[in-house]
Amino acid sequence: MTPHAEVQTPYHQGSRTVQDKAGVRTQADHVGRSIGQGIRPVAAAFLEIQPMLVLGGADGAGAVHASLLTGAPGFVRATGPRQISVADGVPATDPLAETLARDGAPVGTIALDPRTRRRMRLNGRARPTPRGLAIEADKVFSNCPKYIVKRELYEGRRPEGPGEPRRGTGLTDEQRAFVAAADTFFLATVHAHGADASHRGGDPGFVRVTSPYALEWDDFPGNAMFLSLGNLTQNPRAGLLFLDWTTGTTLQLTGTAETAYAPDDTRTVRFTLTETTETPHASPWRWSGPR
Template sequence: MTPQTLYHHGSRAVQDLVGVRELADHVGRSVSDGIRPVAAAFLELRPMLVIGCADPAGAVWASLLTGEPGFVRATGPHQISVAGGLRRTDPLAPALAGEGVPVGTIALDPGTRRRVRLNGRARPTPRGLAIETDQVFSNCPKYIQKRGLLPGAMPGRPSAPRRGAKLTGDQRAFVAEADTFFLATVHARGADAGHRGGNPGFVRVPSPYEISWRDYPGNSMFLSLGNLATDPRAGLLFLDWRTGTTLQLTGTARTEYADDGSRTVRFTLSEAVETLGASPWSWTAPEYSPANPGQED
């Protein structure tokens, strides 16, 4: 895969604005359209996978898929299978019932601070989903909080989703205390799912309809911000790592570039979906990444 096929004009515009085009070209050489053995082995050990795409109405969401390790596995050099699929009440369930749906996915291992991103096209199967890969790559461990998976799935089933057009007081507090969330974005040729992390407080909630965060320096590819430069639709996924509750948000986002080189992303909410116990897994308290900027930043 070449930089010309990897990056569209939105990513190129952001790379040029920040002055990292050459670095982005270097990093982009690690992106493949196939699944290498080390990536296949990594995916097969994961108990969760985040997936992002647009729903039939055009809203972009990020959703959580979970299962016993092995529920995600490579079934060929250019395909993975995901057993089980999404609950029928998930905002993306109708979209993923179709053929050839552009999706972005990210598999995270908090225990080792490793992650693999896999973008492609999904189709339903009798067991769940199959995804044909267009892009497969790893990212650096920056801003990933270290957590350990506690043994055994938690009892009980997910609650019925609670939907709203604004964040409740409890939801605002939950987002403001988060150290991690996942970001889904789209472009004309596909979709992407990424990770954002920092010390608690790095996400700000100035109103029931607004969220903002500093965009910390990363791999210089600017896939997410490049997508937002051409299509403002975005989906955010917040996970309560202790209880398994998820908060899914859809809306639009824009990036502000300051004279000092810092960047702030401002998200405007269209709809929120909260599901208690959406994940059966519970994790230990976090060990914050040494790369996280301090609260004073």
């Protein structure tokens, strides 16, 4: 067998291309063994204490979005060895609401708990249910706590409900400052047979706003899977989600992204936005600052 002969793998050619550029195919094969289709008891228990879930997918026009779903712990739970249910689903005003009203929509999800710096990802296909959504899993896996900022969750919901979404085609000065100060965002990408939602974190300023229509960030060393960057090699459309942990306001960006490779093997992702959606108080939860 040659070093690059294919064995059974959870990766498509896009991820393989990036892994080879980074010289981490062997490491990726090792990490890839942790990807399965089943939801283990420890993962089911983790889901049932989560107050939020990020979901990524494409709308009917192909634009990609990352959306925030929230609820009392238990609103996300395993309902079978390969299935989770999400109470209520996404709000009717969310960019993915129409897509998720149909059976079989490819979605990626990530449950990230700042309290414990743990995260779990589940990718699959969604269908509407009388209570919200059901998602049948294709891939289930966890990641290390690297780049997750620790926060505490305060008791009680905020008194105000979600405000009316405000849409635009470029970042306002206030939004630019918000993005530049962020230490966390979520990234949604898609490929021909599925979708993925992932997390990016770093010190404030790790996301650089280069214009009202563009931003960039360095791709830090991670788990060597390169699921997101692999997807972007096949479909450049992407969605970003920023959350104001104090006010619950969300900022969703949709557009396209490309990865620039430098001679020193560093990578920079450059995102060009086409639409913004800001929703005041989208989350009812109040989180502390970094701990």
